[in-house]
Amino acid sequence: MALKVILSGGGTGGSVSPLIAIYQRMKKLQPEAEFLWLGQYDGVEKQMVAKYGIAYQGISSGKLRRYFSWQNFVDPFKLIKGWWQVRKIIKNFKPDVILSAGSFVSVPVAYAAKNLGIKFLAHQQDISVGLANRLMIKKATWLNLTLSDLKYDLPAGVEVLHFGNPIREEILHGSKEKFCTRFNLDASKPIVLITGGGTGALHLNQAIDQQSEHLAQSVQIVHLCGKGKNLRDFGAYYDNQYQVVEFFNAREMGDALAAADLVVTRAGLSALSEISVLGKATIIIPLINTHQEENAKYWENKKAAVVLAEDKLADLSKTIIFLLNDKNRSAELARNIKNIMPGDAAEKIGEMLAVVKSC
Numbered sequence: 001m002a003l004k005v006i007l008s009g010g011g012t013g014g015s016v017s018p019l020i021a022i023y024q025r026m027k028k029l030q031p032e033a034e035f036l037w038l039g040q041y042d043g044v045e046k047q048m049v050a051k052y053g054i055a056y057q058g059i060s061s062g063k064l065r066r067y068f069s070w071q072n073f074v075d076p077f078k079l080i081k082g083w084w085q086v087r088k089i090i091k092n093f094k095p096d097v098i099l100s101a102g103s104f105v106s107v108p109v110a111y112a113a114k115n116l117g118i119k120f121l122a123h124q125q126d127i128s129v130g131l132a133n134r135l136m137i138k139k140a141t142w143l144n145l146t147l148s149d150l151k152y153d154l155p156a157g158v159e160v161l162h163f164g165n166p167i168r169e170e171i172l173h174g175s176k177e178k179f180c181t182r183f184n185l186d187a188s189k190p191i192v193l194i195t196g197g198g199t200g201a202l203h204l205n206q207a208i209d210q211q212s213e214h215l216a217q218s219v220q221i222v223h224l225c226g227k228g229k230n231l232r233d234f235g236a237y238y239d240n241q242y243q244v245v246e247f248f249n250a251r252e253m254g255d256a257l258a259a260a261d262l263v264v265t266r267a268g269l270s271a272l273s274e275i276s277v278l279g280k281a282t283i284i285i286p287l288i289n290t291h292q293e294e295n296a297k298y299w300e301n302k303k304a305a306v307v308l309a310e311d312k313l314a315d316l317s318k319t320i321i322f323l324l325n326d327k328n329r330s331a332e333l334a335r336n337i338k339n340i341m342p343g344d345a346a347e348k349i350g351e352m353l354a355v356v357k358s359c
Helices: 017-029 044-050 075-093 104-115 131-137 176-183 202-215 250-259 269-278 292-301 310-325 327-338 345-354
Strands: 004-008 034-039 055-058 097-100 119-124 142-145 159-161 191-195 220-224 235-237 242-245 262-265 282-284
Touching: 004 017, 004 075, 004 104, 017 034, 017 097, 017 345, 034 044, 034 075, 034 104, 044 055, 075 104, 097 104, 104 119, 104 131, 119 131, 159 345, 176 250, 191 202, 191 250, 202 220, 202 242, 202 310, 250 269, 262 269, 262 310, 269 282, 269 292, 269 327, 282 292, 282 310, 310 327
Parallel strands: 004 034, 004 097, 034 055, 097 119, 119 142, 142 159, 191 220, 191 262, 220 242, 262 282
Antiparallel strands: 235 242
């Protein structure tokens, strides 16, 4: 009998990408293995998963908010409905193991797995544990950490793994040559990749838009602005020195990171993990008043990135040019960021779970 695995997560690409990486590794180890993804009915994860040919099933999903909202009266019933749906799915699919990398859509999955005696792996990306993962960790067999400096007391009974953040294969095998050809870039001149994460970052986009003409005099910029966050038409400006793009798929992002001499990014853990494993000099601009500030502080304390606050974006172009001109400083950042986490998390988790059925 083939190994059967349920993957669950959604809402953002951050809870999807690590599971895709694990799926890729497990599929190589056991090509006959069967996979099923449980997510929101029409969440962003549905499209992401479809590109990999993974069977998908939507379930009822709610959110537990720590502020007043009329939805707080409705969402608990959505979670209960999701729990009943997942129980039925588990009984029909009969998985050997279930994995989640966060998001509230996975909460009923974790509770149903525990109730039905199915082994469950929770993956924790950020230093601070969000409410969804706090609820799931209580029901987990294993908890894998991206970073060891976790700001949360773990419950007894869960086996803690320190494998790091799984990285998709496309990210690890990018091509600078392909990227330069696509965007007509000179590979011998500095290339800066600017990204605000999967949903874009309006304040960052505004700062880059205002400073782009100055920057384009000395560097080549590819600006990944995010869906609906562009401030000018997509395409090339200033003699091809500044180019605006809405979205990259995983393979395109792999090429972009392979080509970049410097990356400007938000502090989401999926993006930071990919940049770290590839060893890129980085400027981090965390989203204010969020867990991203803690993530950014961790990288800064390791002397692995330069961190700028959102109210300091007037200094962004100056910081970019300074780092590109200071080869020693850029090389130091690249070395330190590459040491933050291992690059084989997907392989380790995949190998561990591939033998679950025989245990």
